[in-house]
Amino acid sequence: MAYRSEVFVFDGGRPVRAVVRNYTKDDFADILRIQSECFPPPFPSTLWWNEEQLTNHISLFPEGALCVEVDGRLVGSLTGLCVQFDPAHPSHRWEEMTDNGYIRNHNPKGNTLYIVDIAVSPQYRKWGLGKLLLQAMYQVVIELKLERLLGGGRMPGYHLHAPEMTVDDYVQAVMSGDINDPVITFLLRCGRTPVAVVENYLEDEESLNYGFLMEWKNPFN
Template identity: 70%
Template sequence: MYRSEQIVFDKEKPHRVIVRNYTKDDFEQLIDIQKECFPPPFPSELWWNNEQLLNHVSLFPRGALCVEIDGQVASSLTGVCTNFNPAHPNHTWEEATDSGYITNHDPNGNTLYIVDISVRPTFRSLGLGKIMMQAMYHVVVEMQLDRLLGGGRIPGYHKQAGNMSAQRYVDKVVAGELYDPVITFLLKCGRLPIAVVENYLEDEESLNYGVLMEWKNPFKLL
């Protein structure tokens, strides 16, 4: 099981944070985080429910991480193991994660797939998302997997859709010509885009597009 402690700074004020696996005791806070992170028009039925969370901590507890600050759960990251073939990247979030229930978790899979990452808005200046992503990289290395992979939303795309394709939008974000709150964040975490997928997730802001972004295990030759 995973547990680490470190200090983060809100301007000059230090906060001690604990990165750990989440448990049943955290479920209520984890659902609250989803509500804060994904308000309407994001579909409320895609917020976590207790059955999904129970599967996370039962089927793949190593992939269920959170950050605790002063006794409060401030963020969470959930993963599942799957087999991924880069030659055939197209899929939906529902297919990859069994709609967040992860009953398709494959202990012998080659890829750690990110199901969800959420940080309470009031804690987003502390870099908790990057801290959790780095912790999940540790899991990839420990399990000797090929990669970490996940589909990122492109919430800024709806503002540019009349001017360019989703692929062109992503290329401009990678080039630093545009900023996207999700894709730019994932780039800063060390992940690289490998494919733009249509109808990846029901999301009005992204026009249902997703961008598959991976971090390759540097200790394996792929």
């Protein structure tokens, strides 16, 4: 099932043509460029995607390998895999759910599309491209008749508030609009809803290793 959608996004008031499609091997160099733009030093380059991971993405679950072009330039990507998820037991680590990004555990019979990674070049982040990519993945969820899209959001603002509030209090403050978190607030704007706060989700100093699981349920299930 190949995916391709042409839409217009806006650079200020100027409409610009964008294309969301599946990425291929020909896009690997551009995806690595986007990784370097999104995660510059001191973030270690060894944690960017590598060719083996990207090859697995397009061979094991090509439907979950999406990218976005603006005026022919690749500026963002979104990767997922299918897993079997039990909402009654939500706790997990990112690395175990995604096979550390290699997705060799992709389950074609799974009930959930799990987000591995989303990245948009910094100079294009006000254009709505992240939301566009997630909306495209929602369409994949519907096409494959899955129950939900699920992913763990970082909470990069939490370390600033941790001395005076618990992680649950922080999430509640974001949900009530008292605090704007760069990731969680973005995901809320994209239609995601809360599932659970997870400890030791990802090694991330800003989030104090917490992740906030958020889902989008298939409205046709």
